Amino acid sequence: MLQFAGFELDEKRSELRRLDGETIKLRPKAFDLLRLFATRPGRVLSKHELMAAIWPDVHVGEDNLFQCIREIRTALGDEKRELIRAIAGRGYLFEPEVSGSTDAAPQEAIPPKTKSQTESEPTVGWRNGKIRRRAALIAIAAVGVSALAIPAMMLPNVFVASPPSVAILPMATASGDAAVARMATGVISDLTDGLAKIETIRVVVPPGAAIKEADLVLNSELDKTETTWSLRANMIEPATGAVKWSTSLSVNLTDIDPQLQRTRLTAAIGNALAQRINALLTSGNRSVDGGPTGTAKAAIEQATASINQTTLERFRTAEAMLEKALADDADSVDLRVALAAFKLRGIQLSWFPETERQTVVNGVGAIMERALHARPDYIPVLETHCRYLSATNRFAESLVACGKALALDPWDGSALYLTGLAQIYLGRFDDALATFKQADRFDTPQVSRWTWGIGAGWACMLMGRADEALPWLQRSIKITPASGRTYFLMAAAYQQLGRVAEAKAAIAKGMELRPGSTALNAPPPSSNTSGVFLKAQERIMRLIVEAGLPEK
Template structure:
């Protein structure tokens, strides 16, 4: 047990408990990283040490470690990064007084002094205490206590052994699965094939295979099996081929049900050779098919054929209405979904679609004060109902993550978005909302890293303009106008109808002294968002960090200088 700042890290139960006794859920790898840091409090651990200890014999990118660090800081409320500190050029330092035990090469020992203990992988089992340790009790009647206790142990062991034997026999007679719960769905990820005999393509296929396998291994409710032995035991088998043309890499993948050979999913994804460097191409190839695969697996594990059939047409019609953005079409889409939900009140797809639509109305300011409040209450109730019914359902977690961000519940949003990522680690929308919450809590560097991670994955592509504007915004909040401009221009090139992007670009140009360009950008922003002023352009400041509010004020002054009306 490690204790620090009121928290308890219980290694035996694999859980973190808050000062009020509540259990804080963390992913296994995040818990391992926290145990390593807390177990080596006062000592700087390099990123390489942490990755080798938490992912022994597995190649992972630094983004996996960064995600764990972000989750730890969120769990500890370490917004100012005073507990888990970054030591520039060296690694991470856990700066809190820790009592209980520390990690060493031999396992876990009692804390004595803050001498530098050696870091060791957490997967290494702790040595069991020898039986003779039982004899060290008190000085009175040690022999009697020892033999009395031994007799009780023998009797207990006999009863336990008999119980285990009976259970095993019953399980064999009644077939496995009736007594023992079935394990998580298993997937065998076969190496990506290359039919070209080109060493470069073969190397690329191996890299993409590794990234895809690493990503699948992060998904909470599936188990990834080794290709050598897993194909015969897995529920599903994933295979793929990689090809290279003069213009692009193309990966084609399919998933079959192992028992029947039935194809359950196929996908192809292409990445242009000229757009990015080789590591980015590898990341996007893996993410392009990995995101689609994660969504498909989640659909299969949460399948409700009758519910999906009823809701699909209605949701498509409502979505078609809302694509033409206007209050009237919003109301028409809302009426469609509410009518369908009244006829099928337990339909989770309809609940998620209506909740997302209501929040769209809130964010577009199409609802009055009382209507807005009622819409928020209704959306939250529906999403919570959906999550109770389907706790592993990606669309529900993603919608709840967005809802919490839209209602300025930033800490809760970080948790909800992390949950969505635990079922789809390539989910760019969830990453974007993580970045937004980090911005509002004043963690601009973390936000920039998150937006750049979303850009490395680039899934789904329809949302790529959002994390590009996010990266530009984060840079502007840190006063880096020159770094912000390329991101904002890329966002505008994808989606030119966002007035906010043009206004941020105007602020960046103004800071750089490019006054005419700043004026032109602001004029375009005002054209797209008529009626905008200094007072209604900033996002609501409820629950926002003072650091964020101060940085936003600097940007707003630049916008006013570029032509944004003061009132």
């Protein structure tokens, strides 16, 4: 048992706890990494040492390491990076003093877990009622953070209700192909691991009699063609026999390696499933749909159908469509957040006149206040709240809101993009790039692909890596060519690389999309941002001006 900074690490039970006994969930690899740090306090460990110990004999990218470190920092509340410090050019240092004893010798590498250990871990945290009560307390705390009052009469129900159990059955395969069977097994393993991080549900995996008493059961089937993976899934409520959710999805298997194919298949089904379960749980009635239906659903789908290719004219038409639908159905939370998100995207693309911008922001704030009051733990509400906080330069608060959304859907690409955006403004460029790359690996929702493209390109430019930024920006523009800001960033990349003619062409296209742009009004917001960001962004603006952006 090791103690440090108000926490204790129980190696035998593979648990991280606060000193008051509250268990904090960590994925197996993140726990192993924290254990490695805690057994070597005060010593700088290189990235190579860390990756060799946690992923022995397996080739993984540095993003896997960064993701585990982010998860540990979140678990320890280490937002200021005082417990795990990055030592430039050398690695990472675990700063706290550690007391207690460990079963591992200080210099030993952590042995890899067996397959049986890894597969059984997702259900460990739900074996007793204490964890359920903690989940209820965490939910109440989360609501409190957003400054929403809970009527006292509601509290008993929160403590009585237990998380619904979701049984994950082995994925069937449509053929006897061994490669398909291996992929199916891998996707189910990754899906179970991801769902186990969601505190509002309890994951059940065969074998075990508990599966017969599960509240929801997931069935799925995987097939493969020459160019795509095809996955079908449905979720049934055994008590009634009702199908609560079904989906058919496909992932391209050309031009991407098998590991990325597996990641995207897992993310595609995991994102849709987590969103569906969340809609059911936050509807106030598990027997009803919980998501947009009827006229509201049609209006949202029509308004966002061509969002990637949106022009100003289409934007205004879709905005009017959503406003009319909301006027006809004023109580629809889904319409509220769809309209708020749409308006925030208009602000992001500078489609509102500067004189109108603050009025729009205030209007979105009013919409979000009502939506948060109605359904404070609904993922679309949390996503849009995160976007609103980002648009109003409240970046630290935006990280908290995004963290809530990701706690309910670990594959939420929109929340990952907004997390990366906040990290950029706070001067954490390496973290931001890793976050955008994670969103790109998940590729969910696909409608947001252009956002993590521009995000990754921007992060690279802020670090002075124009050659790495250019492919990301080109990809973003190919998906959504209506963003003038992307063209300006591309101009800076071309200018830094000495490709002056291409830089000027990019400026011309950016000016066409954002007429009247100058060095005074084109820069992103500066309030509540870090000095590191401001200095790096100033360098980018100089490149854009050199490429042809008017100074005034």
